[in-house]
Structure formats: C-alpha cells, structure tokens
Amino acid sequence: MLFDAVHNAGPTFFHLAPLAVFIPLLGATINFLFGRRLGERGVASVAVGAAAVAFVVSVLQWLSLQGHHEAVTVPIVEWLTIGDFQVAWAQRIDTLSVTMMLVVTGVGTLIHIYATAYMHYDVRYKNDPRRYARFFGFFNLFIAMMMILVTGDSYLTLFVGWEGVGLCSFLLIGFWYEYDILGNPSTANARAAKKAFVVNRVGDFGFLLAIFTLFWYFGTVEFEGVFAKVHEVAAQHPNVLLAVTLFLLLGVTGKSAQIPLFVWLPDAMAGPTPVSALIHAATMVTAGVYLITRSAELYLAVPQAQAAVALVGGLTALVAATMAVAQYDIKKVLAYSTISQLGFMVAAVGMGAFVAGMFHLVTHAFFKALLFLGSGSVIIALERAHHPLPDDPEAQAVAGHHGHDHAAHHGEHDAHHAPFDPQDMRNMGGLLRRIPVTSWTYIVGALALAGLPPLAGFWSKDEILLEAKHLQPVVYGLLTAAAFLTAFYVTRQLVMVFLGKPRTEAAAHAIESPRAMTGVLVTLAVLSALGGFLNAPGVHAFGHWLEASLPEIETLPFNLTVAGISTAVALFSMALAWSLYRRVRAWEAWQHDPLEKVLGPGLFDFLRQAWHWDDFYRAVFVQGYDALAAFLAHTVDWRFWHDWFHDTIVAGTYRRLSRFLARPVDLGIIDRIANELAGSVQGLALVLRGLQSGFVRTYALSVFVGVVLMLGYLWWVIVR
C-alpha cells in the first residue's frame, strides 16, 4: 500500500474521509431504529444532516487536495488475508474520487432536502406515514454505499459499494411495493425492483470475472498494483487485458444502463421521484463511467476494448434517444434521456476522452437531477390539485375555488374516480402560469440538456463531440444524431407540459411546491446554467484538476466548427419540434401525437414500446428461463429423479436386498433384542410403535443399540 507523505502547505483532512461513509451509515441506522419516534422533522434533520456532513467531508478532501494532487490512501481495516490474497479496506483520495464524492454528496444533500417535502406528500397520498423514516434510512444508506464505491482503493472495495448501491436501488424502486406506479394495489413496483436487481446481477457477473482475472494475472486487485503491471501483463498475456476490460464493460452496461442491459432503468421509474433523481440519474448510474475512468490505464492499453466501449456508448445514446421521443410519461422521457446521456459519457470515456466524459457526468448530474426533481414537483402539483388532502390548506383553497370537494372522498378515491395519471404529459399543459418556479427552472434544465450555449450541457457535450470527431468518426455521427433527437424530445416535453392550455382540471389548478422543493430547484438551475464554466475553453479548471488522477492525455482545443454544428443541430431540431407541437398548445384534450402522423402509427408505436426490446427479452430470456426451470424442477428432478429413479432403482434394490437378507440372515434375533429393549424403555416404546417400517426400524435400532453398547464399553475401559 502506498502512504504518501503529505507535505503541502495547508492543513489536510484526509483522515476524516471515512466519515463520509460512516456518518450516513449512522444516519440510516438511527432512522431505521428510532425513526417512528423521531417524527417527520426528526427523521428529516437526521437524514439531511448526515448527507450534509458527508458533503462537508468531501469539501474538506477537496481542500486538502489543493496543491497536493497526488493520491492519498486512507486505511480503514484489514478485511481478509488468504494465502497471497490480501484485501484491506482503504480509501483512495484523489481528484477523481473527490470529484465523485462532491457530486454525490452535493447533489445528494440537495435531493435529501427536496425529498423531506416531497415524501411528506407522497406518504400521505399512499396512506402510510410510517414509511417516511424508512425512506430516509434507505436514502442515507445509499449515500454511504456510494461513498464506499467511489473511494475504494481496490476493485473489490469498489464492487462492494457497487452491489451496495444496487441493493439501495432495489429497495427504493420497490419502495411502494404494494402498488403500481399509479398507486393501485399491485406487485408491479416490486417486480420492477426485482428486474433492476437481476439485470444488474448479470452485469455484476462480468465484474466478478474481471476481478478474478485481475487477481490471477496481476496478483492483486488494488488499483495501484494493477496499474503498475499493465504493460508487463500486456506483453505476456495479450488477451488478458482484453478479457478484463470487456468483463468490466459488461458490468458497466448493467449499472450504467447501456445496451444490452439498459432495460431495467425505465422500469426503475417506479421509485419515488427523488430516488429517480438521485440514484437513477445523477449518481449511481454514472458509476460505470467512473469505473472506466478509474480503469483508464487498462483501457488505454487495449484499443479494441476502447472501440467496443465507445460503440456501445454511441449506439445507446442514439437508440435511447429514439425511444424518448415517443413517451407520454414525464419520467419515462427523462429515463430514456438518462440512458442516452449515459451513452454520451460512456462513449467519451471509451474513446479515451476521460475529462470530457467526467465533465458531462458532473453537468448531467446538475441538470438531470433538476429535471427529475422538477418533474416530481409537477407530479405533486397535479396530485395536490386532483386529491386535496385534509391537512393541505393550500390545496383545500384551490379545491374550494374550483368547486370539487375531493377531500371528502379521500381514501376511497381509487373506487370513485376514474384513474388519473399525474405523470402523463397528456394530462398537463399550461403549467407555466400555475407553477412558475418549477416551470422556469425546468426550462433551464431542459435547455441545458438540449445543449444550448452557454448552459452547462452545451460545454460538456461539445467537448465529447469534439473528441469523437477527432478519435472515432462513427461515434461522432451517432452522437450528433442523438443530440438532434435530444433537442427534439426536450422541446416536445416543454410544449406538452408547460405551454398552451391546461388539458385537465388538475393541470388548471396545479399548486406550486413548498420552498424546500423550489429552493432546491433554483439552486440546481443555477448550477445547470453556470456549471459549464468549470471547464469552459480557456478555463479548463476541471481538466487540470482531474489530470492528476489520469494517465497523460492530450486535450483538444475548442473548435468553433464542432460547437457551431452541434448548436445548429440543436436549434434546428428544436424548431422542428416546435413546428410540430405548437398546435398542441391550442388543444384542450389530447389528440393524436403529431409525431405519430409524421412517422406513421407503426413506427411511432415501435419507438414508444422501446423497440420491443423488453418484449424480446421477456420472450427469449425470461420465458426461456421459466420454461427450463419448470422443466428441470417438475419433469427432470421430480418425475425422473425423485419418483422413478428413487422408486425403481434405489428403493427397488433395497427391497430386493432386504428380502434376500431376511431369509438367509436371520434378523429375528436383532429384532427381538430391539423389541425387548424398546419395551423396557417406556418412552421409546411409545415412539417406536408409531413407526411402521421393519427394515429401517430394525437397522436404526441396531445402530442405536450398537453405539450404546460401544460407548458403554468405552466407559468401562476408561473407568477401569
């Protein structure tokens, strides 16, 4: 292990780094054990406090790294030692891990704050206030696991966090495990959670194989040790590096929702919206991008693997974007958008543009968290207008105003109301006037996503495109097409949600969210607007900061042509979407999607069903597995092994054998001894009379008697 001497001027706080894991863990424990007694306020304070402390710890790490960009290792505990396999849990504090720490805890703390208000409404709509504490317990646990992931100094520690965040994702997707996404009793949310876990396990399978390969060929799974031997191993076993990098890629496609394993992420939207923002947009799903960046030394040594990663990312970016254009659910649009944007990042780090990929990871965390939280604000705004709760005076006032006393029906609304989907964009429209803070911040986030200058998304996406044009022209083409579609679906969503006339009563009476939520939205909007200047041309602060943790890579100078093309593409696409959807503004009820007319219903539906990717998997893998398992269980194991093989071969042979033994070998003697002994011990006799099997009983008793006799003899020998 490497212990760097710390010799920089200012004070350092590296020894505090473990607190980033343990404080959120403590917060989670407190809320799990005492949450019900603490009440909403207590729970919220503990959870937000724990996340905030983790953020402060991360900032201290950042400060400590100023002027000291070398990695520092903070040992925590020796985990296990077997033969020459030694793993200690230690934290690696360098500019890369601290970048992740800052994003996770910074955006994480904001989302915690937002969630204190959001979940207040959510637990009331779902009629289970006890869940409040459990939610924040899981949320803090997630922060802790994410900290383990990003600070681990070995592939194994990273994997521990990797699985840990997967668990939190599972628990939070299925948080409302007794409902479907509309709140009807169902196992749908639970199934979505299980799907996420199982699909991720396919990726983890790859990750595990990578770890095994690393250990047997590199002799260690610690980053330092592995990177030091890259060239040696590459020379001796050229295919080993390829295997490791491709195994890791499989893990990445799981966690970061890339082709072919992206299918779990759209279903993951079953989780409460803050979960989608924190886990399924800003942080956990970017772990794959982090993993590849961390493994830069490995990937740079294998150009084929780099090409594979870049291609997977580029294809995912484009394919997911085509799926996003045809969604009606406000969160599903964002989900496919997230997959697509992750594709941008994966493509970037695949090409070796690590700074660009990480930069997009950061800006995306800002604007996608903003968009998800904004969508949550929209959803709650519609919920509150649709079913005003008795303890919600604002909503009551609105309800009174438009003359519907929903409150009286509350609790039985499932039976009395037509199903209302507050996430369906067809039920929205005109929200800009009703909920201005949510709307305007959302628009900032959306334009950042579309990549309009000078918002954050522009700079990071531009950097990726620039590198792609230089390094992988095919990927450049894919990403440009994806950027075109991105601007399109963003515009479509903005028009459908915020512009024109409200298309439902709920939309007409939507209620702006409380300050805990809007305050967070405004903060994230500012970050989404200005975050790009972290690494804007001429500044490159982010690039210089990260360079300390990466192999030497040249960065390309700003290129006006590339920036101009991407901006023009985005603007053209937005204009196209505007011209298609502006008529929607006038509609009071939903009519056919304008895009459906352009593409034809078949193609539109194909995109809306996500290319039937899920259906294909269900038909081939899920049903295939079910059928094979059922065949093995019922036919092979039960009818063949259990019934036929046992009855005919095993039991039959015994029966013949015992018949043979019964005649020539007189078991009568043994039987008599057994019976007499049994008769003498009253309890046993009772027991034995209940049993009806001559041979086995006899044998059992013979063994018993034999052992007793022998032990008696032993006793006698010893006492003598």
Next chain:
Amino acid sequence: MNITEFVSHPLNLVTFFPLVGVVLLLLTPREAKNRLRWIALLTSGVTFAVSLAVLARFNPADPQIQLAYQRPWFQVAGLQINYILGVDGLSILLLLLTTFLTPIAILSTWSAIEERVKEFMVFFLLLEIGMVGVFLALDLFLFYIFWEFTLVPMYFLIGIWGGPNRMYAAIKFFLYTMAGSLLMLLAIVYMGLHYGTFSVPEMLAQGAIGGAVQNWLFLAFAAAFAIKVPMWPLHSWLPDAHVQAPTAGSVILAGVLLKMGTYGFLRFNLPLFPEAAVHYAPLMGLLAVIGILYGAMVSYPQQDVKKLVAYSSVSHLGFVMLGLFALTAQGVEGAILQMINHGISTGALFLVVGMIYERRHTRDLDQFGGLWKIMPIYGALTLITTLSSMGLPGLNGFVGEFNILLGAFGSQALGSPLYAGFAAAGVIFAAVYMLYMFQKIFLGPVKHEVNKTLKDLSLREIVTLLPLIALMFWIGLYPKPFFALMEPAVQHLLAGLR
C-alpha cells in the same frame, strides 16, 4: 485413567455434556413441558459455552491437531481401535457452528413442538453428541460410529414430529445415507487392515496408499459424503427430508448434518487420498457446478417455501464442493467459511419459514404476499437473511462465495477458469429465486384476509434470529478472525497435496 480425567478433557466434555441433559430429561415428568424445554436449552447452552472454552485454548497459529485425547479402546482381530478426539483449523469452526445452532434450534421449538416434548429433546441432545463427535473424531472407526449414530435421532425427529408424509421422508433419508455409508465402511475396513490402525494421524504419518486402490478408496468415501452433502445427482432425498422435518430438524439438517458430508471430504478425502483428490478434482468440480446451477434453477419454480430453500442448499453446497476441489487456499478456505455461512443463512431461512408456518399452517407461496406491511420486523429480518443467502457484499455469503470463485478461477487442479465462470452465473440465478421468494411473501398488496391479522415476531422469535443475523454481519464485514482460525491448517493440508 479414570472418569474424572476423561471428563476433564474439554473435547470429551463438549462431546458428551448433552448426556447430562438427557439424564435430566429422563428424570423429568413428561407433562412438565416447559421444564423439559429449559433443560434442553440450558444443556445445549452450556455445551456451547464449553465449545467456547475449547476455542479459548485453541492456538490458531498451529496447523496441527490440538487438544488431542487418545486412548486405546479395544481390539478387533488384532487391530487396535483407538478413541481419538482432536480439533484443528479444519474442524474448530464446525464444532462451534454445531454447538451454536443447537440451542437456537431448540429455542425455535418452544411453541412448535407440543407433542412428546421429552422424547424430542432427548433425541435432539443425542443428535448433538453425534454431530460434535463426527467433527472431533480422528479414528476412522470412531468416526464411523458417530457418523451412523447421527442417523438415528434424525430419523426419529423426521419420522415422529414431521409432516404428513414423514415416514416416507424418514426412510428415504435413512436409506440414502446408509447406502453411501456401507461403501465407506468397506473402505474403512480395508484401510484398517492395510495400515494396521484406524487412527487418521497414524495413517497420514505412514503415507498414502498408492496405485489404483487409492482411487477406489476415494470413491467409496466420496459416495458416503456426496450423498450427505448432497451433491447432484444424489440429492433427491433432501427435499423430502426438509419438507417433512419439523423446523428445528430442518435447521440442524441444513445447518450441520449436510456439513458432515463436506467436512468428510475435507478431513479424509483430501489428505488421505491426495493423488486421487487431484485426479478427481475436475469431476467433482463439474458435479459441483452442475449442482450450483441446477439447484438454483430448480428452486425457482417451487411453490412450497421449504422446498425452495431445500433446493437452494443443493446450489450453496455446490459452491462448497467447488471450493474444496479447487485445492487452492482461497477455494478451500472459502469453502470452509461457506459451510459456516450456509449453516447460518439457511438455518435462519428455515427458522423464518417455520415462523410463518406456525402462524398460517401453510408454506404455499401463493398464500402470502404483502406481509412486510403487516409484520415489519419479520420482513426486515427475512430480507437480511435473504440477502445473506444470495451473497450480497457486507453479509457473510459474499465472503464465502467470492473466495470460492476466486480460488476456483485460477485452480490448477480444476484446470480451467470455466468452472468458476459457470458457477458465477449461479450468482445471477440466486438473485432470481431468492428475490422471487421475498416478493411472493412480503411484497405486493395483501391478498388474503387471514394475513391481515398476523402478529409480528415475538420477543422469543427475535432472540432466536438475532444471533444469526449478528453473525451474518460479523462475517460479512470482518471475516479476518474466521480465516485466521483456518489459514495455517489449510496451508498445511494443501502442502500435503503438492
């Protein structure tokens, strides 16, 4: 030599202390059910304390047999049969597992066993003697006695206190195990004649039997142990035994009795037949991998929760066998730890199933759903157990499985990383059946009216589960002390194989 000297040896004491309880039980009237239960619980509790005293005197750095107690016993046809008990890094954890699980299993019967409490407890304590004896005996003859002896109490536990089809299951359990044992007995007799002794340390000192005979002896021992494990395809007694056995019986069956098989391989097959062990490693590895995948797939469609858990044992024990026959330090140590892990996790799973069975008198998955909301403590503890069983990092199962797979991946004896590659797919399958089970019982809406009034766990039930849960975290978070206990002994064992 006298009785005091015999009893004052800790290994004799830990083995035979339950006899004190048996005597007390026999003296207690059968109507005093609670007194009977307390006697059994306290006896097994003291036995556990004695085993901790054994641990305290155990030196982990010493790879050899420790605390050995050896006395000549009797002669058969000129052959000296010895009474030898001893403990080393291969057996110390299994000894502790046995004495640890027995009181927990007894505690789980508090309200589940109402009929013939006296006999039940007598059999249970006799079973403990047999199991501890199996793990400590170092004379093949003595080992065989203990090995066969465990059959009897278990046979009655299933046959008397079992489910509706208990006789079929009990006889099947008996026949399968006995069939294997007979082959082992022949091999033991051959070895006794060959070496002139049944003492394992002496056999090791004399060196292995050469030639093709060693292969035959390996296979004869393997037959007994593979049925006990059970390895695919010899597992078909297991679902019956588990489904019919009372909860405490299942806990001990899965927790300890199956480990007698894997322990047998470790204690006898590897050191006594080293060339054969290397020779057959690919075959054993193949059967193990098939067992891992097959067990996991077959668990998934089961409607009966107990059957589901029973088949999952086939998968988990496949991991243990793969680790043992990887013949690498990581593989063997992972396998030993996984024996303990399986005892803890699957033991806990059977307890959990028993708790819901006591309330609802059914184990049909379709009869449940949404229970987390009604029984939140039960849900949380079951979730932890489920995650432990499917190998989530931070809990015990991961540490065992990871090391087994790591050890198998680079194993020279197996000769190919494909074994580990296929076995690792079992990790995916484990998530499928375990999460399916959890979902069917705990998630979704409450479908059945009867379930709405179910009571959450009682204090006694929580106390039964908590020690297991604590160990899941301990081994998962800080496995170092557990490996430290076995490392020298395993290195010593592997050195003998090279």
